[in-house]
Amino acid sequence: MENGRAQFSTKLGVVAVTVGSAVGLGNIWRFPFEAGIHGGGAFLLLNLFFVFVIGVPVICAEFIIGRHTGSNVRTAFRKVAPGKAWGVVGFIGLLASILIISFYSVVAGWTMEYIYQSFTGFSGVHSVEGLHDRFDAFAASNWRPAMWTVLFLLCNYVILVRGVEKGIEKMSNILMPLLFLILIIFAVHSLTLPAASEGLEFLFNPDFSKITPRVVLGAMGQAFFSLSLGLGCLITYSSYFTRKTGLMKTAFLTAGLDTLVAVLAGVIIFPAVFSFGQEPAAGPKLVFEVLPSVFANLPGSMFWSAAFFVLLFLASLTSTISMSEIQIAYFMEERNMRRSGATNLSVLIAMVLGVGCALSFGCLGNLKIGGMTLFNLFDYVSSNILLPVGGFLLSLFVGWSLKRSIIVKELLNGSDSRWQRRLVGGIVFCLRFIAPVCILAVFVYGLL
Numbered sequence: 001m002e003n004g005r006a007q008f009s010t011k012l013g014v015v016a017v018t019v020g021s022a023v024g025l026g027n028i029w030r031f032p033f034e035a036g037i038h039g040g041g042a043f044l045l046l047n048l049f050f051v052f053v054i055g056v057p058v059i060c061a062e063f064i065i066g067r068h069t070g071s072n073v074r075t076a077f078r079k080v081a082p083g084k085a086w087g088v089v090g091f092i093g094l095l096a097s098i099l100i101i102s103f104y105s106v107v108a109g110w111t112m113e114y115i116y117q118s119f120t121g122f123s124g125v126h127s128v129e130g131l132h133d134r135f136d137a138f139a140a141s142n143w144r145p146a147m148w149t150v151l152f153l154l155c156n157y158v159i160l161v162r163g164v165e166k167g168i169e170k171m172s173n174i175l176m177p178l179l180f181l182i183l184i185i186f187a188v189h190s191l192t193l194p195a196a197s198e199g200l201e202f203l204f205n206p207d208f209s210k211i212t213p214r215v216v217l218g219a220m221g222q223a224f225f226s227l228s229l230g231l232g233c234l235i236t237y238s239s240y241f242t243r244k245t246g247l248m249k250t251a252f253l254t255a256g257l258d259t260l261v262a263v264l265a266g267v268i269i270f271p272a273v274f275s276f277g278q279e280p281a282a283g284p285k286l287v288f289e290v291l292p293s294v295f296a297n298l299p300g301s302m303f304w305s306a307a308f309f310v311l312l313f314l315a316s317l318t319s320t321i322s323m324s325e326i327q328i329a330y331f332m333e334e335r336n337m338r339r340s341g342a343t344n345l346s347v348l349i350a351m352v353l354g355v356g357c358a359l360s361f362g363c364l365g366n367l368k369i370g371g372m373t374l375f376n377l378f379d380y381v382s383s384n385i386l387l388p389v390g391g392f393l394l395s396l397f398v399g400w401s402l403k404r405s406i407i408v409k410e411l412l413n414g415s416d417s418r419w420q421r422r423l424v425g426g427i428v429f430c431l432r433f434i435a436p437v438c439i440l441a442v443f444v445y446g447l448l
Ligand code: TRP
Pocket: 021, 022, 023, 024, 025, 026, 027, 100, 224, 225, 226, 227, 228, 229, 230, 231, 233, 319, 320, 322, 323, 387
């Protein structure tokens, strides 16, 4: 316990927790459905560009601020930029985390319903049409999705009140490797499906004619969302890092593993989509309609389906915990609330908004703002607008305003290797020019 604050205890813990925050529904649910809507290969290619050219440097920016200050987002900016307007990043982050956790909990709730349905063997329904109807009936029933959303948030609550170190670290350490393993098993299985090559072609062969402003904006939004980037989540997490953590290495590892999981999810989903004659552009329901038919083909389908949804549920928990942690750290350190009060408040807000999002698939389906349901609106505004704006400001701040000596000290961590120095130079260059210009360009191109 340096500075009297909790810290992650082991090296593996640091990486597992950071990857645990990044890996979640964003990779396994959001990536396939976004890639499905936005043309597959072209979307993946753009996404890779955004992850490594903008994502990694902005992860480093968040890490630098977090570990340097050892504080939550708002306090961090007060320390590094006293009296300046940069603190607005903290507010954007707070707002975005509230919106994201609301719709995210709905999908996490769906995973709980699917755990339950796995045990009943999907009541023997395995045809594609049957599974579509089942999902629609479930979503339209109103009370069921709302109930699961609330239950999910209660699980979130139980872990949060136990504190950072004990709750999150232990879970991520066990969970991440298990999730990887099961994904690899499913991916191998998907490759044996009859139309596997069509699916792989869709995912890996970019059709450049599919690139439109919305596709570019979507690919950037997906990169930010999947990396947990732009709202100070990683500032909060890295404030718990010890001096020994290599920030650049952790940034690359997080981006690499996170992208690997998303690609694996794509390799699982798209061969199945094409083999079972489904529509890749089905939207948020895609994964939930396609996967059960994948499992149905495996020996011991009930076990696989239950195991998968349990892991997905846990991976969602490690992600929502990271979002709640932003709000809790803020309420505690800025508003002088106790951990229990801060946790209550954060979970309560999420429940109210979350139930609203859950009902978007049922009785609130006709409530449209800007042509989007509450669920879609929260997703669109946070992923495609708030997170990139946060990333834009973070890169400008660290690139132009933060003392160079702080950046170098945090990133190099006492190393004097030449290539690491070069890498630091490259990252600073990205933060100063490439990231802000790209984000701005995508906005102008995508939103006009
Ligand atoms: N990255 C997580 C996922 O892919 C979601 C997430 C957790 C997130 N914390 C975040 C997204 C902070 C944006 C910002 O599921």
